[in-house]
Amino acid sequence: MTETILVTGGTGTLGRAVVERLVDAGHDVRVLSRRPPGADEVRRHASVTGDLSTAAGVGDAVAGVTVIIHCATTNGRGDVEAAQNLIAAAQRGGQPHLIYISIVGVDEVPLRYYRAKLEVEELVAGSGLPWTVLRATQFHDLVTRVFAAQHFTPLVVVPAGISVQPIDVREVADRLTGLAGEPAAGRVPDIGGPQVRALTDLARAFLRANGRWPILMPLPLAGKVARAYRRGGHLTPERAVGTITYEQFLDENVTPGGRVGARARKRGKG
């Protein structure tokens, strides 16, 4: 059945992959963004300009939609207020199915951002709207951003003793697209990447993909957040349902010489 679907964060790393799949599945898709689309931008979806932190334009964005996939994030600063504004507009605009993407371990790792994500999960569950919450592990893109940020230093500093279970955003987008076509399901099983890997191991893979000698400096971190990460509060090995490994992601997205991202593939690997 064709749904009219609003994707918040549809211009972001995950959101772009979600929009592409929803359009391919034949849904009417609407993307909310703070920036109006470029005049020359070729789009296969409708765009609404608005800001979740002020609620400007959000009423128009949710008007008449049957499903909302809430991918937008301010990386903690305003996620709770943004969700409150979105939910208030959705409650006024019919009873759309609200789907929220969260992070594995938000109730285990005492990070300020995770506390905000958990609070939003509770707002969604208490909204009175039909709702679904999916928690995913860290994206390959995020892990790569951490390493790429140190691209010009002779050695790469990596938190010691911490593992991650990175997943490809395309697989998370596939799952969200599936959920958009199903009835509301509450909290659904987590989605995790195929492998639990030491950050040092992933850093070596990143440097090798860049054609660089993997000189690492493992740094032991103190504090309760680091302890929770070392305990694996953000991992879900029993839900290792992703199939695309970090090396496959690197192969598609990183070229020797350090170009990262899809463009790298076009330019670097033809």
Ligand SMILES: NC(=O)c1ccc[n+]([C@@H]2O[C@H](COP(=O)([O-])OP(=O)(O)OC[C@H]3O[C@@H](n4cnc5c(N)ncnc54)[C@H](OP(=O)(O)O)[C@@H]3O)[C@@H](O)[C@H]2O)c1
């Ligand atoms: N990154 C990870 O490893 C990871 C893992 C699990 C779950 N998640 C969750 O997945 C979701 C997407 O993450 P991502 O990495 O794809 O994010 P991202 O690339 O940083 O994109 C953030 C998006 O949020 C939108 N946004 C930010 N503030 C807004 C506001 N005030 N009003 C309207 N839109 C706003 C931005 O749109 P404009 O700039 O166009 O306005 C942008 O599209 C987040 O909820 C995140 O918590 C992330």
